[in-house]
Amino acid sequence: MMEAFEILFTASFWVAAIRIASPLIFATMGELICERAGVLNLGIEGIMAAGAFAGWFTVYSGGDLWTGVAVAAATGAAFGLLHATLTVPLGLSQHVVGIGVTLLATSITYFTYRLALPTVTSPPKIEPFQPLPIPVLSDIPILGEALFSQTPLTYLAFVTVAVVGWGLYRTPLGLAVRAAGENPAAVEAQGLSVTAIRIGAVMAGSALMAIGGAFLTMSAFNSFFFEMINGRGWICIALVVFGSWRPGKALLGAILFAAFDAYQIRLQQVTGGVVPYQLFLMLPYVLSILALVLVARRATYPKALMVPYQKGER
Amino acid sequence: MTSSVLRLSSITKRFGPLTANDAISFELAPGEVVALLGENGAGKTTLMNILFGHYVADEGTVEVFGEALPPGDPRAALEAGVGMVHQHFTLADNMTVLENIALGTESPWRLSLDRRRAAARIRALATDFGLEVDPAATISALTVGERQRVEILKALYRDARILILDEPTAVLTPIETEALFSTLRKLVAKGLSIIFISHKLNEVLAISDRVVVLRAGKLSGERRTAGATRQELAALMVGQEVAPPAVPEVARGPVLLKLYGVSTTGRGTRQRLDDVSLALIGGEITGLAGVSGNGQAALADLIAGLEKPASGRIEIASAAIADWSPRAALAAGIARIPEDRHAVGTIGDMSVTENVMAEQYRAPRFSKRGFLDWKAARAFAEEIIRDYDVKCPSPEARIRLLSGGNMQKLILGRALDPDPAVILANQPTRGLDVGAIAYVHGRLLAARARGAAILLISEDLEEIMALSDRILVMSNGRLSTPSARGERSVRDLAELMAGHGLEAA
Numbered sequence: 108m109m110e111a112f113e114i115l116f117t118a119s120f121w122v123a124a125i126r127i128a129s130p131l132i133f134a135t136m137g138e139l140i141c142e143r144a145g146v147l148n149l150g151i152e153g154i155m156a157a158g159a160f161a162g163w164f165t166v167y168s169g170g171d172l173w174t175g176v177a178v179a180a181a182t183g184a185a186f187g188l189l190h191a192t193l194t195v196p197l198g199l200s201q202h203v204v205g206i207g208v209t210l211l212a213t214s215i216t217y218f219t220y221r222l223a224l225p226t227v228t229s230p231p232k233i234e235p236f237q238p239l240p241i242p243v244l245s246d247i248p249i250l251g252e253a254l255f256s257q258t259p260l261t262y263l264a265f266v267t268v269a270v271v272g273w274g275l276y277r278t279p280l281g282l283a284v285r286a287a288g289e290n291p292a293a294v295e296a297q298g299l300s301v302t303a304i305r306i307g308a309v310m311a312g313s314a315l316m317a318i319g320g321a322f323l324t325m326s327a328f329n330s331f332f333f334e335m336i337n338g339r340g341w342i343c344i345a346l347v348v349f350g351s352w353r354p355g356k357a358l359l360g361a362i363l364f365a366a367f368d369a370y371q372i373r374l375q376q377v378t379g380g381v382v383p384y385q386l387f388l389m390l391p392y393v394l395s396i397l398a399l400v401l402v403a404r405r406a407t408y409p410k411a412l413m414v415p416y417q418k419g420e421r
Numbered sequence: 422m423t424s425s426v427l428r429l430s431s432i433t434k435r436f437g438p439l440t441a442n443d444a445i446s447f448e449l450a451p452g453e454v455v456a457l458l459g460e461n462g463a464g465k466t467t468l469m470n471i472l473f474g475h476y477v478a479d480e481g482t483v484e485v486f487g488e489a490l491p492p493g494d495p496r497a498a499l500e501a502g503v504g505m506v507h508q509h510f511t512l513a514d515n516m517t518v519l520e521n522i523a524l525g526t527e528s529p530w531r532l533s534l535d536r537r538r539a540a541a542r543i544r545a546l547a548t549d550f551g552l553e554v555d556p557a558a559t560i561s562a563l564t565v566g567e568r569q570r571v572e573i574l575k576a577l578y579r580d581a582r583i584l585i586l587d588e589p590t591a592v593l594t595p596i597e598t599e600a601l602f603s604t605l606r607k608l609v610a611k612g613l614s615i616i617f618i619s620h621k622l623n624e625v626l627a628i629s630d631r632v633v634v635l636r637a638g639k640l641s642g643e644r645r646t647a648g649a650t651r652q653e654l655a656a657l658m659v660g661q662e663v664a665p666p667a668v669p670e671v672a673r674g675p676v677l678l679k680l681y682g683v684s685t686t687g688r689g690t691r692q693r694l695d696d697v698s699l700a701l702i703g704g705e706i707t708g709l710a711g712v713s714g715n716g717q718a719a720l721a722d723l724i725a726g727l728e729k730p731a732s733g734r735i736e737i738a739s740a741a742i743a744d745w746s747p748r749a750a751l752a753a754g755i756a757r758i759p760e761d762r763h764a765v766g767t768i769g770d771m772s773v774t775e776n777v778m779a780e781q782y783r784a785p786r787f788s789k790r791g792f793l794d795w796k797a798a799r800a801f802a803e804e805i806i807r808d809y810d811v812k813c814p815s816p817e818a819r820i821r822l823l824s825g826g827n828m829q830k831l832i833l834g835r836a837l838d839p840d841p842a843v844i845l846a847n848q849p850t851r852g853l854d855v856g857a858i859a860y861v862h863g864r865l866l867a868a869r870a871r872g873a874a875i876l877l878i879s880e881d882l883e884e885i886m887a888l889s890d891r892i893l894v895m896s897n898g899r900l901s902t903p904s905a906r907g908e909r910s911v912r913d914l915a916e917l918m919a920g921h922g923l924e925a926a
Binding site for chain 1: 512530
């Protein structure tokens with residue numbers, strides 16, 4: 108039993124937790140931007156798959172790693188534009204469009220993979236991002252190792268949280284995005300275009316989701332395979348709620364969930380097959396449902412979330 | 422006239438078969454207050470929405486300071502110096518006053534918003550024009566009057582030279598209205614021009630220099646305020662003379678609803694009731710006056726069954742009520758005309774038929790063995806549409822497309838159809854035009870004549886004094902002693918509304 112607790116004080120556990128959290132952080136920030144502007148983006152799961160493939164395939168075809176990240180982001184933004192075109196100016200159901208985008212993006216990804224690599228049986232590998240320990244800081248026991256001996260893409264995830272937080276709360280643009288999610292009529296009355304703001308937010312958010320997907324193929328692992336997103340997108344939607352639509356709290360949620368996930372893998376090894384492993388697999392999800400119930404009850408959601416806005420409607 | 426700051430030239434706007442604005446032209450001079458007077462649905466708001474760029478006119482042009490305004494572009498209107506205070510505030514509730522005001526005023530690509538400078542500017546404008554409000558406060562914590570100040574500040578912050586106010590007093594108490602008028606006078610003194618949209622004659626006469634009257638989408642007249650009379654303007658607006666309601670003598674009936682020392686815990690942030698005793702008598706209209714937010718809503722909720730008494734008891738027709746709920750209230754014969762017809766009174770996206778049967782759908786009349794009888798429901802809707810003279814395309818139309826007056830007639834029809842013993846009429850004429858108000862009053866008086874007990878809650882003292890057999894004033898959750906018709910003067914009632922003299926009651 109002691110072993111189960113000792114896990115929590117090992118550096119390798121926390122390194123893994125931060126690594127598992129990284130794609131969630133990107134995608135959660137992406138979803139948060141969309142929802143803050145008033146658009147629920149259920150395309151997240153498919154957009155992550157598309158990003159995972161686009162980034163990996165760019166590198167596989169000879170591009171460098173950062174080009175891969177940029178291609179992933181552009182792919183995400185393109186699906187974001189599709190989603191936004193249907194939900195913002197046309198005002199279609201965000202649920203239906205989102206699920207449609209997930210199905211479309213996932214299938215196009217698999218289809219393209221088969222077209223591009225028709226003969227392979229085992230997934231080809233690329234040379235992924237390597238850990239880049241930051242001098243001095245990474246020497247701090249446990250915490251330093253966990254945070255500062257990661258790959259550059261993980262550092263980018265944390266930078267993204269800071270940028271999103273600053274952007275939403277400190278800049279005129281962020282103000283406009285938040286207002287578009289609270290009361291679009293207020294945005295229009297101040298001479299801004301709700302449509303442009305929402306489309307922009309969904310595209311930017313979708314780009315981040317795609318980078319989150321690309322993290323899996325370009326940093327956490329080194330190849331692309333089917334079903335690799337494995338519900339992470341849906342988790343991110345829950346994390347946005349858990350974080351009460353605030354970047355800082357959502358970041359904490361992502362790390363918490365990742366820690367549960369890293370913990371259950373290690374717990375499986377400790378208990379050595381006495382307890383069915385499926386129970387451990389369930390653990391992070393059960394705990395996130397509990398956390399959601401406890402935290403989200405008091406959350407104030409963006410008032411105009413999922414409310415289409417049509418200019419000049421009576 | 423070259424000195425006009427704003428010129429509308431033959432503006433025409435159609436919504437499907439309806440012509441909301443029919444070749445309307447008028448001008449606004451610098452430092453002038455023009456009242457745009459007209460009944461609901463006369464086209465006032467549509468006209469201003471065209472001016473502000475929310476709608477695009479089918480024909481006609483708008484010129485501001487001699488420059489033509491591109492159609493359908495609120496940003497162009499703002500930049501030309503046109504500010505608009507919408508009837509339904511365009512504020513983001515979860516954001517602060519400062520954020521709402523600064524929204525869209527700085528380039529979106531700036532890396533940070535200069536909150537300190539914005540706050541200083543807001544404070545300066547607020548002191549200059551009597552619009553005190555804390556820039557750091559969140560909108561949801563503000564009163565309606567304060568929110569309106571924020572709306573005006575939004576326009577002033579952008580250096581508006583022309584201010585449009587759409588029904589600004591509809592949501593204000595008499596005291597807040599006075600404060601608004603004093604602000605408007607200060608603005609005019611600084612050279613701003615104001616368009617004041619209203620259907621309330623006394624306000625129009627009090628604040629404007631000139632009155633432009635719209636009726637059914639057309640310009641029906643234009644008068645200098647100085648020489649105009651109420652009757653003349655009312656006739657232009659309605660197209661006929663309007664007489665005050667005649668209140669005949671009616672025999673008193675029994676006490677139909679009685680509250681004994683009821684207190685409530687208060688839902689949310691609402692004012693709670695504090696030891697309220699009240700008797701509603703058949704054949705009487707009991708008027709409840711008071712400044713908004715003093716417990717009228719809590720009393721209405723209590724009688725409608727939405728809230729249970731925390732202490733004290735309710736008796737209906739001399740029988741004590743054990744389990745109180747909206748369904749129990751309906752079963753006890755209490756008809757409800759709710760304060761907010763859009764949010765509470767109707768379900769906007771459901772049809773007229775569905776809305777009128779909403780209180781009775783479980784009754785055998787509309788449901789047989791668990792299935793709805795649509796034929797009966799439709800017949801009922803048609804009956805109400807006919808009897809209450811509702812203008813609506815068909816019983817299948819979504820109710821949110823109806824004008825306020827027609828919506829209220831449907832709610833009246835639904836409430837009064839079962840010949841209820843008790844009628845709770847909460848702000849039954851708020852936001853309605855003269856014709857519709859007269860209609861609602863007529864219906865309430867007819868119910869009184871057949872022996873119903875009516876509780877009329879209103880912020881309009883004139884209405885209370887014209888209709889009520891007894892008047893009560895509510896302040897801080899407590900009721901004053903009743904006074905008979907004509908017993909207390911307006912001044913006496915206003916004193917009670919301000920909370921003076923209630924301690925003795």
